[in-house]
Each structure stands twice: as structure tokens, then as C-alpha cells.
Amino acid sequence: MKSLFSKKREMPLALDHMSFEIETGDSLALIGLNGSGKSTLLRAMAGILLPDSGTLEINGDTVALFSLGIGMRMDSTGRDNIILQGMVHGHTEAEMERLIPEIIAFSELGEVINDPLHTYSQGMGVRLSFAVATALRPDILLLDEWIGAGDRVFRDKAQKRLESMVSDARGLVLASHNVHIVRKYCNKALWISKGKIIASGDVEEVLEAFESGT
């Protein structure tokens, strides 16, 4: 991926002349304080926000996990939402039906899958969303902040799955200001502040710069 773009000529730029590339198998962390532009960049990568200028090349399909419940309906059951999420990402109902057993197994939700989503705890919702997103086998997974929301057992499972994704030569982009999570999951990082890239490179180097700089 390489991008160089800015937005909103008359207002402060949300993303200002960003340019970077990600290789296959990289897991990239977007580090920065709140309001730095991490979420905006993720949404640009997801194809949700289009750049005003510049080019964005993405090789492969992306699945984005932003705030919980996006692309889901609280009134529908977990099972219906699995199908819905899959359809949102371009899969057919039949394809999603085939994936349901694997998703139920990974999320460990069991019978609860037949209950409406508004009865789920946040942790259960995280497990479901993550299970669905990774079951779709995207080329690039885009995660915004909340991977730490599950309990420790789930986080271990999630880490294993993310690791297997990366070794499958898939990509991961994770936006977080939680240094521990970043260290755990990523090998490269971008430090973003006020829409500009301050540092980029190996995760440890960038984290050092970030920790000493803020």
C-alpha cells in the first residue's frame, strides 16, 4: 500500500501527505494519541473514506473491525448477524452458512448464538465480531483499538489466529495507543500525530521514539 493524500482544503487536514508501503505478511501498528488520524487512516484503507488527492493502492480484500456492532443489527440473533456480516463483505448466504460452525467454535458462544445481539456482553460481541472477521479470511485485516476488550483467554486465542494470518502471508493493520498490544501483534509501526507521519519502521524503534516523544 502506498498513499499520499490530504482532505478538506479549507479545514485542518485529517491526514496530511502520508506516504508509506506495507509488504505482504507485515503487521503494521498505527500509533498515536487520540485525534491523531489513526481511525481516519484505517477508514481510508478500508475504502470507506476516499482521499481528496493522491493514490491508495490495496492489493487484496480487506475486512475492517471498527467499533463494535458496525454492520450488525442489535435486534437480530448472533447467527443472523454472522450471515449479515458476511453478506456485507460480499459473500453469499450459503457461504456464510458453511462458516457458521467454525465461527461458533472459535467464539465459544454455543447456544447464545441464537439469542439477539443486544443480550450479549461486550466481551461476547468482541468474540463474535473477531471470529466472523477472521473466518472471512481477508487478505488484510484492519483493527481499530479494541482488540484488548476481550478477556485473557480470548486474547490468547486471538493472538494465535492473528499470528497464523500473518504467517499465511496476510496483512494486519492495527490502530492503538496501547503500547503492550502493539508490541504483541505488530512488526512494523507508523507514529501519526495531527495527520502527519512522525516516524515509521520497525515496531520497537517507532515505539521508543513514541514513548520518549510523548
Add this chain to the structure above:
Amino acid sequence: MRAIDQIKDGLSRYPLWLKLAMTDIRQTYKRSVIGIAWIALSFAIFITAKIIVFGKISPVDPKYFSVWLTVGFWLWVSLSASIVEGTNVFIHSRAWILGTRIPLTVFVFQSIARIFIRSAFSAPVVLIVMLVMGYTPKLDWIWSALGLIIIIINAAWVQLFLGVLCVKFRDMTHLVMAFVHVMFFLTPILYTPDQFEAFAGFFNYNPFTHYIALVREPIVAGGLPVFHWQVVIAMTIIGWGLAISALQGWGRRIPFWV
């Protein structure tokens, strides 16, 4: 052309928006005993009340008037819903627009599907009124069916156009709702145009008159309402031109404005 692609892409994703539309409808009546039957029941109650009250003051044959009013009102519900929900179609789906890469047109088609599936549930009431009043199915009714299809095609451009416009200009939402309220009384549903003698022609300046006439005329008067078809076809072409321009020009900005 990006806008045309978005329309084609949106259409191709019909399993998604049909599913969303049905979920919307089911959710509205969840936990109620009568459930979706409420759509037909509430329509039947409205129609009965209106026929009793306005039938009393109408100089026209009561059977004719009952069908006139029922078909007219049935269409009005969908036409007005299309406009009013159109103003909000993107604003309402803000979370999904900011969280998923679904083409904007999917939200329009979801809304249109919801509105017209609902009208399908109250259609039996309309058919019962027609049969009871002695209006039996004729070949002319094929024109009515075609008219209904054209209405749906028009509802789509109205939603797309208003949807885009109202994200940018929120005042338009309120203006449009006020407009729709007023237009109900200026559309010949609760009365027939000939009651207004010399002024009867003015109703032709009202676009709703033509949409309703496409479906109603073949039933109550028979034949093909050529003049109304000409007006509607013109509105369809101009309308889609407007909607495509709006989507082309402002579509990219919707996630920022919504």
C-alpha cells in the same frame, strides 16, 4: 461513470438489501401478537374511517368513490413514505456508512424495498375493497401493474436525490416533510377533481396526481391513461438525471457529511 457503477453494484447486492428490509419490517412488529398483520389491519381501519366520512360528502357514486379513495390512499402511503424516508436514508445509516464499504445505493434500495414490501401487505385490503365494490380484474389492470413498477423506479431516484441533498442541507428534510403534508390535501384522494369544476385542471400540476393516475385510472375508468404516462416518463428521466448528478457530484462526500 462512478454513479452508474454504484447503482449497478447496489442492484446486484439484492440479497443483502432485501434481507435488511425484511429484518426492518419484522423488527417493527416484534413481540406484538398481531405482528405484521398490523400493516393490513391499520390500513383497513384508516380506509374504513375515510370512506365513511368523505364518502358522505362526496357527490360521486359510493362504490366508485370507495375504490378511488382506497387505491389513491394505498399509493399515497408508499409515495409519501418514499419521500420522507428518502430525506433520512443516509443520515439514518450513518454507522454503516462510516463502518462498511457498502455502496450508498444499497441503503436506498433497502428503504424502497421496505416501503413497497409493506404496501404489499396492505394490498389484500385494496383488492377486497375493489372486489366488494364490484370492480373485478380486467386486462386493463396490467397497465396498473406497469404503473406500479414505474412508481417504484421513481421512488428510487427520489430517495437517492433527496438522500444526498439532505445530508448536505439538513433544512431540506423539514421543508420536504412540510411539503408532503400539504400535498396530501392537494392530491385528489379524499375527493374527486370534478368536484372542483373549473379548477380541476390545476391538479395536473401536482406530480402525485400523475403517479396515482397510472395505477388508478385503468381500474376505475379503464384504458391506458396516456397523458399521465407521458408526464411520468418525463419525470422518470429528469429525476434519474438529477439523482445520478447528485450521486456523482457529492457521493464521495457523504461519509464526511453524514
